[in-house]
Amino acid sequence: MSTDIRRVGVVGGGQMGAGIAEVCARAGLDTVVCEADDMAARAARKRVAASLDRAVRRGKLNQEVAEDALGHLVFTSGLERLADRQLVIEAIIENPEAKNELFAALDKIVTAPSAILASNTSAIPIMSLGMATGRADRVVGLHFFNPVPVLPLVEVVTSLHTAPDTVATVEAFVTTTLGKTVIHAQDRAGFVVNALLIPYLLAAVRMAESGLATASDIDTGMELGCAHPMGPLKLADLIGLDTVASIAVSLYDEFKEPLYAPPPLLQRMVAAGLLGRKTGRGFHVYDGAR
Known part of the structure; x- marks a missing residue:
């Protein structure tokens, strides 16, 4: 009971x-x-x-x-x-x-x-x-x-x-x-939501990393083209890039799928302390950024 x-x-x-x-x-x-x-x-x-x-x-x-x-x-x-x-x-x-x-x-x-x-x-x-x-x-x-x-x-x-x-x-x-x-x-890494969400966010990071589009254009494209309330890189900034990277590592460790591996750009941003909204700067710059 x-x-x-x-x-x-x-x-x-x-x-x-x-x-x-x-x-x-x-x-x-x-x-x-x-x-x-x-x-x-x-x-x-x-x-x-x-x-x-x-x-x-x-x-x-x-x-x-x-x-x-x-x-x-x-x-x-x-x-x-x-x-x-x-x-x-x-x-x-x-x-x-x-x-x-x-x-x-x-x-x-x-x-x-x-x-x-x-x-x-x-x-x-x-x-x-x-x-x-x-x-x-x-x-x-x-x-x-x-x-x-x-x-x-x-x-x-x-x-x-x-x-x-x-x-x-x-x-x-x-x-x-x-x-x-x-x-x-x-009880599988990523559960339901993050198992679907994180590969999408990582794909956006890779697109920005490769120079195919700017962070702003990627987010605008998904907001206006797919009616998402927030673009993937803004969402990654909101979650915290360190958290996104950590979830990606857990997913990759469990499934060994390349799409789960954190891209080098994401890893460098975490190492630099550019974690998104909570630090004032990630893929975008926020109020209070140094």
Whole structure:
């Protein structure tokens, strides 16, 4: 029987983690956000507060609801604060070693045997994360999409060990509590959306790299010629070029298909710290770029 989840933990307060924490808090859930240190925890709080303020200014949210959401949030640098959580969602860097280490730690800290450990990973196998714990049946992928408060989709990803009750619980949580739509994906790198999206983004990078078209023309072509709301290189900048490269590596490692391999230009941009919107410059230049 599925459990009604009211106490949620989010590990990682970056772009994705802050968005996940915001939608949980807006749903009235007791939400704890855990970051690496106190400075990062304060930055995560500012990130959520700024997002709520934008929603109020745009008429998407009233001030009272925004203030109530902030009241449901606690920001901390101590994983031990997650001990009583019914669901903990990991949203840290896309690094297999870091995620496995975190899941092993959470397995010892989160005390309730029925508690679920979930990952927002874009491509890393859920089986690997589950096997880092003693509760692989309670480990699942919950892949949200950026920006989390706006996009209505969540991929639920199960490993060979994930229990049916775990799936039922998180599906009810996503659909009924958060009001989002679920699609189910097998535990393969990229799941459903990124397995289709990333080769498309990489094709656009290769087109720009070869000089066949400028980044601006590539994006305009797909926006006006195919009615896409955002061109592929703008979308890559929004996702973060480091994240795009990381997902591409995971896909290539699993399938060994050349179309999944990150192009040299993408790798050089990541090495140069030109990661897209979050750094002010990627394939395009944004406000605040140095």
